Amino acid sequence: MKKGLLIIISGxxxxxxxTVRDFFMKDNSLNLTYSISMTTRKPRENEVDGVDYLFVSKEAFEKAIENGELLEWAEFVGNxxxxxxxxxxxxxxxxxNVLLEIEVQGAQQVSEKVPDAITIFMIPPTMDELENRIRGRKSEAEEVIQERLAKAEKEMKLIKDYKYVVCNDDPELAAQYIGLIVKRHMNLAKDE
Incomplete structure (x- = not known):
């Protein structure tokens, strides 16, 4: 059996x-499975432990770091x-084919460990639209929103480190593009 692909989506x-992930995960021809990340942050409304994230204590996470049990990890806004x-x-x-939806810092770590990973950077149509989306969540204090926006500005400069860039102006279209990228790599793997 051929080893599955490792696909990284960050942004x-x-x-x-x-939202985009929810669209392309429905395409069974991609043979995708979502790798659930572990986090110490509290669940947002409608997030389910073991489905959206593995919600753990800070102590449990630090033990996983210490034991080398993580492919990648990052700390952001205290979590x-x-x-x-x-x-x-x-x-x-x-x-x-395993999908990782991870932070830019984590994507860099994985790319070093798994050079054949398919790296996809998702960008917003504009930075104003990104701010509207973050504010639209209504789940974070202004200080956290400002931290996220400042981090986004820095992350946008790392586009060059990714094999692919997909703009999320229309989530369904962005999902189709990602599906095409995955299918291309599946076909290349068959030919090896």
Whole structure:
């Protein structure tokens, strides 16, 4: 059995990664499975533990770091985010194409460890639209919103580090583009 692909989608907070993901994950021909990230932040309304994230304590996360159990991890606005390594390897070894939806810092870590990872950076149509999306969540204090916007400005400069860039002006169209990227790499893997 061929090892599955590793697909990384990252981009600024509020760009709509989750919305786009919901569209292309429905395409069974992509053989995708979503790798659930671990975080120490509190769940937002409608987020489910074990579905959207693995919500853990700060102590449990720090122990996972210490034990080398994470493929990547980052700290942002006082919370940790990371990807459990054993889960990703198990799924790829089962032939599944594994999707990571992670922060830019984490994407850099994974790219160093897994050079053949397919890296996709999602951008907003404009920075004003990004701000509207973040504010539209109505889940964070103004200080956190400003931190997210400042971080987004820095992250946008890292586009050059990704193999692909997809603009999320229309989530359904962005999902179609990502689906085409994955299919292209699946076909290339068949030819190897």
């Amino acid at each position: 600024p907070s509020g760009v709509g990664k989750g 940790y985010y990371g990807t459990p390594l054993c889960q990703v390897e198990r799924l790829r070894n089962e032939g599944k």
